[in-house]
Amino acid sequence: MNKKLKLWELDRVSEEEFKQQKKFPIIVILNDIRSLNNIGSFFRTSDAFNVEKIYLCGITANPPHRDIQKTALGATETVEWEYRRSIIELVHELKEQGVAVCSIEQTEKTTFLQNVAELPEEKFALVFGNEVNGVDQDVIDASNYIIEIPQFGTKHSLNVSVCAGVVLWEFSKKYF
Numbered sequence: 001m002n003k004k005l006k007l008w009e010l011d012r013v014s015e016e017e018f019k020q021q022k023k024f025p026i027i028v029i030l031n032d033i034r035s036l037n038n039i040g041s042f043f044r045t046s047d048a049f050n051v052e053k054i055y056l057c058g059i060t061a062n063p064p065h066r067d068i069q070k071t072a073l074g075a076t077e078t079v080e081w082e083y084r085r086s087i088i089e090l091v092h093e094l095k096e097q098g099v100a101v102c103s104i105e106q107t108e109k110t111t112f113l114q115n116v117a118e119l120p121e122e123k124f125a126l127v128f129g130n131e132v133n134g135v136d137q138d139v140i141d142a143s144n145y146i147i148e149i150p151q152f153g154t155k156h157s158l159n160v161s162v163c164a165g166v167v168l169w170e171f172s173k174k175y176f
Contacts, residue, residue, distance in 0.1 A: 029057060030056050040069065040070060043072040
């Protein structure tokens with residue numbers, strides 16, 4: 001028999017220990033995310049994958065908000081975050097700091113997600129765009145890489161917070 005573990009048996013770090021531990025060199029950038037539930041899901045997923053920081057840009061709502069908290073389950077208290085009005089200014093600032101900016105999008109020329117282990121950089125900012133319009137073209141133009149998740153069904157995209165889980169898992173494998 002393979003016994004399912006209870007929450008208290010998972011041996012997770014405390015909130016204080018999490019805040020102090022060395023983070024993976026991954027930054028998440030949300031631009032114009034409309035759904036408060038999606039924003040909360042990004043926080044929870046970023047906590048799970050030990051993300052360094054989340055930037056909330058454009059119309060993306062900021063914590064605290066009841067609907068963000070509902071899906072974040074407290075992760076807005078553990079994951080460092082900051083609001084920036086202009087994503088393009090942030091992208092240029094991060095690139096000047098040596099961070100490789102990766103837009104998660106479908107374009108004419110992409111790097112497929114399964115190949116991110118081959119990217120030479122050590123620190124990444126992952127840009128996730130609006131649920132309908134995706135990542136802005138000027139951000140795509142300023143990005144070091146465009147990362148695409150291969151898909152094999154009839155739909156052309158994933159929910160943006162589902163996309164985050166898939167992408168963060170693949171990038172986090174570079175660091176453990």
